[in-house]
Amino acid sequence: MRHAPRAVPGPAAQPLASFCSHCGHPPGASGVSPTRVCAECGLGLLLQSEPAMAPAADAAFLVVDHSLAVCGLSRAAEELLGVEETLAVNRHLTDFLMPADAEARGGNLLALVVAAASDGGPARFAVVRPAGEFGVRFRVRIGRCGPAPAALLVVA
């Protein structure tokens, strides 16, 4: 007897988590407005990512596009890096964060960010330091966010 192929249900698609690009808070009970402006702070746009990648409220994180240009900086990241988002946007990621993992290959951080912005995949980790500073290191979680494809770097 020959079995005919048939469609089977795939793994249940996990709902994406939403968070504000400025304060990191999830949308309130009113949900996501069509213009995606955060109802909590009014200074950020609501982004989406895998739930495991989403930053906690008030976390420090950066949003970077595939050309490694900074597209957003959370309020906590502004304080951490000492730069306002308005001055950081469109500048290269390495103006603010440098790879600091001695055992990683030179371009590891940038390769991870480009890969995350381009094709997503599971969360990856890297060790970085603020540009121009030594002795301070952060562990960052790198994943994908959107709607326009971009990499999300959450400072752990």
Next chain:
Amino acid sequence: MRTLKTSEAAAMLQVSPNTLRAWERRFGYPAPRRTTGRHRLYTEGEVATLRDALQEGLSISSAISRAREGLSSDDQFLIGALSAFELERADIAMEGAIALRSVERAVEEVLLPALDELAERNGTDSAPWAFAARWADGWLRRAQRLAPPPSRPAKVLIGDATRDELDPDGLALRALELFCLRAGARVVSLPVRGVSGIADVVGAYDPDAVVIVGAHVGDDDVARWAYRVRSAAGPLPLSLFRRGSRTVGVRAAQHRTLPDAPYAAQSALMAIIEEPRDSLADLSAFGEAPAAADRRRIGA
């Protein structure tokens, strides 16, 4: 070009008016004009551009950056058209600019920066500059003819001390004339070299303020012209616009220097006209003959 009140702009972006004001403070965008009652007025095109940029933005800053890029491409389009000597395309560039902004902002953010760029590239004694400057002068004059009729009791007399229509300050003068007309004032411009019969003109026109524009004509000629104006019209507030370091031979306290940007200059000029007259720097500095003023200057 349609303008929106704060509540209308906020509704278009689906945010609260407070959020819109917070964006203005933090990002400087959208940048509203103010009515005479200090209420904000947004240009519909600017708000619509931002609304579209927010759809794909990754943060408010990046969306605003994209919206600004979209608006700034107009001056590059105009530079390209004038560099290629294509007048129709230059007109189209300005039509596109006006669709997104007020006339004042289109002139200040597109026309004048494009002309500045061309002046820097070619020099102001070149044929390409002459071509672009003549087009810009014509465009500003056409816009003046479309200005609404006078709506406020303000008459401005401009003393034209620019070289000619190819002087970059001459374009700023045309822009200042246009903005004053659009603000509801009456404007008459006269060359400062022509003093013959000036009393008849000034007596009939009865100005509320005098502005000297341009740095090409020397102090002595300007002082002679201003003296004749004062003799005919009495003390009047005197302002200098794009006069550089020249002072027409009076002390700094006796005149106001207007900002270099034409719209800011027009706003300052209207505020001067509406101030109580006894607090003003005025043309009484020219109550003595230019020769006496010259002696005092030399003595100082």
